[in-house]
Amino acid sequence: MPRTFVHTPTPLLRPHPTATFQTTHHEHGEAFQAQVQRTRVVSIGIGISDSTCEINGDIFNRWKLPTPPPEQRVRKIGARGRNSQEQSIFFRLPVEVRRLIYIELMGDRRVHIRYVWKKPSPFRPQPIQSGPRWDWWHCVCDRSNNFPEDPYFDRCPDWECEKELNVRSPKINGVEWLRSCQLGYEEALEILYKANVFAMDRALDTPFLISRLMSRHCASNITLMDISFPVDVGIGGRGYNESDWMSTYTAFFKLFGETFHGVRRLRLQLQMPPWEVFCEAFNEQRVDLIRSFLEPFDTLSGGREWTRLLLCVPYDWRERLEKFKESMPCQDKWEITETMWSPRGILNCVGMST
Template structure:
């Protein structure tokens, strides 16, 4: 204990949570500890999936909650390769859960390790064939991880809309889902540390010009919301090639270049180019997107 000029006992010279008796914190500099933490639980591509928990179940069944696991694709794997295949990293057979037990050994490990966990990892959210909107995913994570979600720097999202269903029409941005799409970008704008963003907008094939559909500026609809994210250093948007029918590639690329001075670009991926199924024109927009072909 230290004493002030009046001889009274003051605060301890060393806070109790410094853990200086530990060789990790007492002898190693912060730079080496950061390297150790990165080897333990950083520098990876991590899945974030809303799914039943295999252990914490209630009386009715497994409660659905957000779980994270290590993706089988390395952090350096191109985004187009990541979205080209199915992922089973969180299945019981894989059991690729990320071990973050080190964070809970002491308060100092938590304080120093949390930034490594959220700054160095790439977080991947896959929303395929679901009636849940991507904005619901982001808002849910912001509510569940309110203290740490704002620290995320790298985020990847694969949004694959399933075959047309009468209750799913409003999730397609250019056919009734514009408000939800705008809200999705607003939710991303609430992430102050986000600097690297990759999104696959795997919508149903873009319809050809049809008097039944209102004329929309597709590049403006899909790309103008990116301008709300001021801190992005890298932004990659993957879209089906059929959307080149409404605007040529130069127009799309010119529009996305307005969103920022850093790396902003579009990756075009294959979609279902087969004949449209019989039925009214409104159903042609909702053909199932085929991802069976190889992506570049």
């Protein structure tokens, strides 16, 4: 039997509409403002700015993201001693067969993932200290094993819904096994990160947090990502700072060169304000702002060979953005696709994520 390996690093994942809504421009604007107020992230957000992070910090401190020390993040997977597992029947199987087993256990899935400030899960053993804390949450998507045609139709529950309804969302099975066997950990970890689509939604902060928490080796193994967040520009409201948001948006694309440099298929869904609201004061400044949505994406497309690179926007934005795309130097390397997402649609689905 495999030898227990207590000190193996913990894996990232822990087991356990467009034509139907008749609304005014004003109602659309208010609906979108309400949604963005709940998910607003600026450059000083927890986990985005360096000043909001603390190495080996307290998981019970809401205002500091607890991050691992730099030397831990660069540690190589095979740096620890391991048992050859000569007595294990499993490791006598051909490596190709073991790989198929790993894929069946923990691959070929679409996985929603967040690192959040939340109450302890009711489905995990009672912790020594109770109360809210920083913790991982993940859910295997009910549209797993692919990129759904439109993320609008993805209605998986989030961590709040899981707690309130006392219903455990589907998890990846077999991940805890990685903590018990170093050889299995080394073989299967690549499958975990390369063979799954990682979906991140609700806010722009998740990719930043994960880039600070995940080892560089694991981050570089991620090949498929599906990211969605509200676009916090052109709508005003409490706490609004357009330049802060655009700085964070630009920094987001740099993560793919610094951390997620193995990603080969990416869909980015922008939850845009209604075009009618955005263009009420349309002028040259607004033209520059629209171009600034596309330029980082176009630059990213020219940095590597992509299997597919998609920018997903609401129906009333697509045609207008396509015109701006025509002037981009790498326009042939990426696509603009349409989503049925709308502010009213998201507000009609309380506790659910798009």
